[in-house]
Amino acid sequence: MKISKVIEGKPSRDVVTISPDASVRELISLLAEHNIGAVVVSTDGRSVDGIVSERDVVRRLHADEGVLGTEIRAIMTSDVQTVSPADDLDTTRRLMTERRFRHVPVVGDGVLLGIVSIGDVVKAHIDQVEFERDQLDSYVHQT
Ligand code: AMP
Numbered sequence: 001m002k003i004s005k006v007i008e009g010k011p012s013r014d015v016v017t018i019s020p021d022a023s024v025r026e027l028i029s030l031l032a033e034h035n036i037g038a039v040v041v042s043t044d045g046r047s048v049d050g051i052v053s054e055r056d057v058v059r060r061l062h063a064d065e066g067v068l069g070t071e072i073r074a075i076m077t078s079d080v081q082t083v084s085p086a087d088d089l090d091t092t093r094r095l096m097t098e099r100r101f102r103h104v105p106v107v108g109d110g111v112l113l114g115i116v117s118i119g120d121v122v123k124a125h126i127d128q129v130e131f132e133r134d135q136l137d138s139y140v141h142q143t
Contacts, residue, residue, distance in 0.1 A: 003092055004085035006124045007106055007114035015105070015115050017042040020049055020073035024057060027072060037117065038103040041076045046111050050076035053103060082107040083116070089128070093121050 007013060018027055018039045030039055031054055041050035056075045060067040067075070082105045083092050092104060096118055106114040 001089040001124055001128055002085065003083050003087045003089065003106055003116065006089060006116055006120055007085070009124070010114070010120060013114055015040055015112055017045050017112070018052070018072055019043060020071065020076065022072050023068065024060070024070050024072065024075065025068040027052060028057065028068075038115070040080075040105050040112060040115060041072055042112060048080050048082060048105050048107060048112055050078045051080050051103060051105065052076040053101075080105060084108055085113060089121065089124055092116065093125065096121065 016030055016034050016036060016039050018030060018041055020041050020043065027039060031037065038051055038053035040048055041052055043049055050073070052072055052075060056077070057067070060070070060075050064070075081095060081099060081101070083095070085106060085108050096102065096104060102118040104116050105112055106116060
């Protein structure tokens with residue numbers, strides 16, 4: 001299965017982004033408002049300048065309780081791993097498992113098109129396995 005199919009199947013295809021100048025306080029509001037675990041950092045909503053997840057906030061909070069006023073650029077990950085719509089689900093799942101992150105932005109022609117979470121990847125994998133099982137089942141039971 002291609003990543004394009006995974007993002008097409010999501011209830012909302014909007015990607016939540018935040019400016020690198022925004023504060024951690026604003027990030028926390030976005031995470032809560034959209035019920036998500038990570039936000040793409042972007043100056044224009046199209047390019048990927050970084051990614052910031054709830055894990056970055058918790059780690060910082062542990063070291064510095066005054067983190068709420070800090071700018072996102074200070075806590076984000078700049079070296080972002082992305083996938084393209086043509087990439088394969090299995091390759092993406094392997095990337096997320098090996099690198100231990102739960103979010104990957106989808107970029108095509110340099111433009112942010114979507115984001116997949118480990119939850120989206122697991123759901124797509126289960127759908128695929130169930131589809132193949134049903135196909136096999138009807139093949140075995142056909143008269
Ligand atoms: P997550 O598991 O997605 O909450 O993120 C765990 C850590 O990996 C955090 O420090 C994130 O900033 C970072 N991270 C998340 N997604 C990516 C990604 N696609 N590329 C690089 N780093 C990431």
